[in-house]
Each structure stands twice: as C-alpha cells, then as structure tokens.
Amino acid sequence: MFALVCKDGADEVQAQCAGVFDVRVVTAMSELKRLAAQGDLEGVFVDARLGVTSAVQQRLAGTAVYEYTPPFRIADAMRWHEQTRRAAPKTEAPQSVSPPVSPVPEPPPKQEEAAVRSAAPAPLALRRTVSAPVRRRTVPVILLDSPKGGAGRSTLGAHMAYYGALRGKRVAVIDLDTNGDIAQKFGFADAPDVRGWRGQSVEEAVRDGVCLVHESGLHLFPSAQSPEVVLQDPEDAVYLLQLCLEEMDAVLLDMPQGWTPVHQAVLPYTTQVLFVVVPAVDQLARIQEHADKLVFAGLSKADVSPILNKSKKARSDERALEQYLLPFSVRAVVPFDPTIDKRGGINGKRIVRAMKPFWDEAFGFVAPRKRRRFRLFGR
Numbered sequence: 001m002f003a004l005v006c007k008d009g010a011d012e013v014q015a016q017c018a019g020v021f022d023v024r025v026v027t028a029m030s031e032l033k034r035l036a037a038q039g040d041l042e043g044v045f046v047d048a049r050l051g052v053t054s055a056v057q058q059r060l061a062g063t064a065v066y067e068y069t070p071p072f073r074i075a076d077a078m079r080w081h082e083q084t085r086r087a088a089p090k091t092e093a094p095q096s097v098s099p100p101v102s103p104v105p106e107p108p109p110k111q112e113e114a115a116v117r118s119a120a121p122a123p124l125a126l127r128r129t130v131s132a133p134v135r136r137r138t139v140p141v142i143l144l145d146s147p148k149g150g151a152g153r154s155t156l157g158a159h160m161a162y163y164g165a166l167r168g169k170r171v172a173v174i175d176l177d178t179n180g181d182i183a184q185k186f187g188f189a190d191a192p193d194v195r196g197w198r199g200q201s202v203e204e205a206v207r208d209g210v211c212l213v214h215e216s217g218l219h220l221f222p223s224a225q226s227p228e229v230v231l232q233d234p235e236d237a238v239y240l241l242q243l244c245l246e247e248m249d250a251v252l253l254d255m256p257q258g259w260t261p262v263h264q265a266v267l268p269y270t271t272q273v274l275f276v277v278v279p280a281v282d283q284l285a286r287i288q289e290h291a292d293k294l295v296f297a298g299l300s301k302a303d304v305s306p307i308l309n310k311s312k313k314a315r316s317d318e319r320a321l322e323q324y325l326l327p328f329s330v331r332a333v334v335p336f337d338p339t340i341d342k343r344g345g346i347n348g349k350r351i352v353r354a355m356k357p358f359w360d361e362a363f364g365f366v367a368p369r370k371r372r373r374f375r376l377f378g379r
C-alpha cells in the first residue's frame with residue numbers, strides 16, 4: 001500500500017492510481033509511522049508544497065518516498081516505483097536498506113527550480129492556513145507553545161518579554177490562553193476583557209484598558225478569563241497581533257496547550273516557535289505528536305526551538321527527549337528553579353542564564369549564529 005500526503009487533490013491522485021497503486025490518504029505522521037511499523041507501507045507520495053518531504057524521509061527511514069509537485073503524473077510515479085524496486089535489495093530488511101531512492105532534490109531546490117515550481121498554486125502559502133498576512137517589516141513573533149499545560153510557556157515568555165523590555169525593545173505579550181493568566185506574573189490582578197475589541201492603535205488599547213502597561217514598558221493584552229470562554233476567538237487574536245506588528249519590536253503569543261484553531265490563525269505570522277517541554281516520561285508520546293503537528297504545519301527546523309524546562313539533569317534529560325523532538329533539536333535546557341515563585345513571576349535567575357543566548361538572538365541583540373547548541377546551565 002502507498003500513503004498519500006497532500007494538501008489537496010487527493011481524489012485526482014487516487015483516480016490516476018486506480019488499478020496501479022493502492023493509495024491511502026494520510027494526514028498525520030503518527031499514522032504514517034504506524035503503517036510503516038505494521039509493514040504495510042510500500043512507499044509514500046508527498047505533495048512538495050507541504051514542505052514535509054525530508055521530515056517524512058527522516059521519520060520513515062527505509063521507506064521509499066516520492067515527492068511530486070502537482071499536478072500528479074502517474075507515469076512519473078510508475079517510473080519512480082520501477083527505479084525504487086530495482087534499487088531495493090532482494091532480501092526484506094527494511095532497517096538496513098540504504099536511503100530511499102527518491103527524485104527528491106536534497107538539499108531543497110535552488111532558485112531556478114524554485115521559479116519553475118512557483119507555477120504551482122501558492123506553494124509557500126500552504127504552511128499558513130489562514131489568509132496571507134501582510135507584513136511591513138520583520139517583527140519577531142514568538143509562539144509560546146507546548147503540548148501540555150504547566151510546561152512553563154507563560155513563565156519563560158514572561159521572563160523573555162521582561163528581558164527585552166528592560167533593554168529598550170517595545171515588546172507586546174498577547175495572552176491567548178484562557179487557562180492561566182500571564183498578567184499575574186507581572187502583578188496585574190484583574191485582567192480586562194479583550195473580546196471583540198476593535199480599536200485602531202496600541203495607544204487606544206491602553207486608553208480603553210484592553211492593554212496593560214508594565215513598569216518595564218512592556219505591553220500586555222490579557223486573555224478573556226471569563227469562565228464561559230474556553231478558547232480565545234482566533235479573529236480577536238489575529239486582530240490584536242496585526243495591531244502589535246504595526247507598532248512593536250517583538251510580539252510574544254502565550255498559546256493554549258495542545259493544537260487549536262488559535263494556533264492555525266496565528267501561525268502565518270509566527271517567526272519562531274518556542275516549543276516548551278518538561279522532561280517527564282508520561283509526556284513523551286504527546287511531545288512527539290506535537291512535533292509531528294509542527295512538521296505538518298510546514299514549520300522547518302529553523303522555525304522551531306525546543307526548550308527543556310524544569311530540568312533536573314540537563315544532559316540525561318536532553319538525551320532522553322531528543323528522539324521525540326525530531327526533526328527539531330533542543331535549543332536550551334532550563335533548570336528547575338525552586339525559587340521563582342518566591343521571587344515573583346519574572347525573577348528566575350537560572351531561567352535568565354539558560355535562556356539569554358536564545359533571547360539575545362531573538363531580539364536581535366546579537367547576530368544569529370549558525371545552528372549550534374546553547375551552553376547548558378551550570379557549566
């Protein structure tokens with residue numbers, strides 16, 4: 001059986017494959033992995049516009065992967081299949097098979113090829129499922145993300161925002177999580193309700209009480225904390241975000257746990273995902289599933305920074321989690337800081353020490369370095 005991973009046009013592909021390949025549409029990496037583990041998978045057809053081909057190859061080492069740029073052509077697929085079959089060793093030994101023969105260009109296509117591909121409908125717009133955002137300048141938008149609540153999104157986000165604000169950046173924090181109030185970490189007790197607000201500027205938001213201003217200068221849009229609200233309205237989220245992009249130097253989005261419509265709405269604007277995880281055995285499956293979701297949303301390695309938070313043993317925690325975070329690699333390990341609550345919400349010195357290299361890059365205080373691992377704490 002062949003799996004088909006595509007943005008759209010699955011019917012068309014299946015119609016062409018009828019009688020030639022048994023094709024099944026797959027929408028999640030976990031499903032692909034399950035089929036591969038069951039030994040049911042002869043190959044995977046991947047729509048190039050999704051940008052997930054190398055992630056699929058990485059996860060399904062030993063399974064042949066065929067990348068196509070729509071329109072799908074059955075003749076090309078058959079040629080690929082024939083080549084793959086000839087190249088495969090006679091004995092069945094999926095683990096020892098050399099990397100799959102695939103027409104996928106590695107590394108990704110250079111300019112001329114990209115120009116040819118651009119004839120396909122909006123290849124890049126795909127990763128972003130909402131309408132294409134208009135960006136006047138490049139403002140860092142940091143998504144504070146984690147598969148599970150309590151990982152430390154708000155804590156790390158609050159520290160980061162404070163760090164930037166103290167160094168002169170105009171930083172906005174938009175709280176999109178209705179569970180847990182990031183405003184409290186800055187000492188604001190009563191959060192105003194931002195629902196449906198449609199003012200014209202951050203200044204107006206401050207005047208209307210929708211935006212709180214901390215003594216450090218950072219601007220904070222609290223989430224709707226009313227008990228009947230389970231999820232912030234994605235349109236409200238995008239409205240506030242667009243407003244901040246006009247006026248601020250950096251925007252942090254404190255996300256709800258898991259994967260929600262709010263994520264889909266703000267992803268088009270996101271420049272970096274802070275993927276916060278805690279090293280706990282019962283979280284591993286969830287962490288891997290979340291990594292898969294980020295991959296399927298089209299985010300590349302450079303877009304996602306996994307942070308291990310509340311770590312008690314940096315090296316072994318990192319080693320234990322590494323494989324569940326693939327294809328992303330750990331950017332920082334933050335130690336458990338037993339004193340952060342005692343000192344207030346934003347004074348964790350160990351947090352600052354561990355996160356500073358990342359923040360300095362994110363705020364543009366230092367030039368981005370080539371992908372490297374940040375120094376672990378305590379050394």
Ligand SMILES: Nc1ncnc2c1ncn2[C@@H]1O[C@H](COP(=O)(O)OP(=O)(O)O)[C@@H](O)[C@H]1O
Nearest residue numbers: 149150151152153154155180310335336337338
């Ligand atoms: N590095 C850390 N060391 C110790 N406690 C932490 C650390 N990071 C977060 N916490 C604590 O964990 C709890 C949950 O953190 P929070 O940032 O509210 O999580 P989230 O926003 O992901 O739900 C808070 O009580 C916070 O003080």
Ligand SMILES: [Mg+2]
Nearest residue numbers: 153154177180
């Ligand atoms: Mg929170």
